[in-house]
Amino acid sequence: MPEGIFKIYYLSEVAVTVEFGQRIAPNLLNAVNSLNVLLYGQPFPGFNTTVPAYSTLTVFYDPVLVIKSGLPGADCFEKVSGYLNNLNLQKKTAKPATEDIVTIPVCYGGDFGPDLAEVAGLHQISIKEVIKLHSAVVYKVYMIGFVPGFAYLGGMDERLSTPRKVTPRKSVPAGAVGVAGLQTGVYPLETPGGWQIIGQTPVKLFDLNRKEPSLLKPGDTVIFKAIDIKEFNKLATG
Amino acid sequence: MSTIQDMGRYQYLSQAVPISGAMDRLSARIANKALSNGDNAAVIEFTYADAEFIAETDLLISYAGDGVILTSGEHQLPAGRPLFILSGAIIKLTNTPSGSRTYLAVAGGWDVPEILGSKSTYLAAGFGGLDGRALKRADILKSEQRLTESTKKILKSLRGDKVNYPGWSIAVQSFLPVDRKTIRVVRGNEFDWFDARSISVFLSTSYIVGRQSNRMGYHLEGAMIARTKKNELLSSAVMPGTIQVTGSGSMVLLMADCQTTGGYPRIVQVAAVDMPLCAQLKPGDSIFFKEISQREAEMLYIEREQELQQLTIAVQSKFL
The missing domain is CATH 2.40.100.10 (Cyclophilin-like)
Structure with missing residues (x-):
């Protein structure tokens, strides 16, 4: 799909998806975020909520309100698509979405990172080198999905690309930091999981007591900072 | 399994919080509508439940769905109607082979806290509904008592010294196609x-x-x-x-x-x-x-x- 062109497709009676492309790229992430900000600034009658993903923005609405609205179109799909098409034309004038830089402290290895040695062994590098490679780069949040607060991060050093575990663990603790293929991420909740666990953060990725429960949002920059167990315990109790 | 549900949680989809809510939205809404509750009032979702309830006060309830029949003593309680139940009544649920999910509404809606804009239970993350979990023995639930004017009229008309309900009912089936497969x-x-x-x-x-x-x-x-x-x-x-x-x-x-x-x-x-x-x-x-x-x-x-x-x-x- 050429730059700037997008398509809109039907997801259900209550949602359409705007697709800006079919790859993972910063400019597509920006396109998704800009349209999202514009839409929240200028919602149409019946607008409900959105789900941003790598290269798509899905827009949820109430068909009963959309059909009654004065938007042009023979059905809700046409009405909402038309509105989103027009809105997208204003994208150049849109205020950029807020993008924060979030540092996530990680205690690598030991009981917190049961697979760290295996990952080092697979790549024939030292444990120290794995920690250095993982914490030396900056990551971009591309989307939140899978479970509440789980961020899909881009930017991992290719030298850490590691296959998933042959047998997934029945339970991975909240805060576990894993790698799988070219991806890295933090488990927000205790769930079953197949990623190689190299460390754990005391920071809550999803916390109902925060105004925005998810620590991360699309567009944010993430830095992993290596900490020792003493620091971990201090942060976990503080 | 029994959980508290409503019409779902939409405002945090972007943070990967699922929609949740009643699996059978139609039956849940009909249970609420029979009481003139708002559609989003919290209901109990039973999945093949063999549960039993004791009414600790006089109650105005209703149920709809497919899979359970409610009885109180010798009374078989009809679905899709407001049901006035006396304090002390024991309400039993019996499975029927036709479906799997049934919804129990109370006048004013079940009282659980709203989490992220919804009362629905989301078990995987352990929040919503009653303490983020399925109902268990000895739980006590009460109504939020947010009665609409119309609900108050229903209560006034049915209240008395025995189980009471009107002659009409709302059939979920009338909204659904005949061919259910x-x-x-x-x-x-x-x-x-x-x-x-x-x-x-x-x-x-x-x-x-x-x-x-x-x-x-x-x-x-x-x-x-x-x-x-x-x-x-x-x-x-x-x-x-x-x-x-x-x-x-x-x-x-x-x-x-x-x-x-x-x-x-x-x-x-x-x-x-x-x-x-x-x-x-x-x-x-x-x-x-x-x-x-x-x-x-x-x-x-x-x-x-x-x-x-x-x-x-x-x-x-x-x-x-």
């Missing part, structure tokens, strides 16, 4: 990623609801679906009703607690008006799929909403 579907965005023969088999043979089925989704057992387009799909939004085809060619129908995003190609989307039928399916049930157009699905949706709107007014007019 054919599920209408609309083409998904990746519909043409699959080979034509697989598609024709999909739309003409039966599929069985697998044992591994829960509030997150149902495994559909039957003919495998072959792909012609083998592209990797970037994860994007999915929702209840989405049917995904996994790497092995088997299908999963996503339900109320499904993830917000998915990376498997989406062959079809179940028409929203037929999701209540899906919610009542049990492992082992067999179903067929029938394709309808996007426009038709939308029209059916709006018609259903109009009928439900009329129902609200009809109930109010019974107790003027």
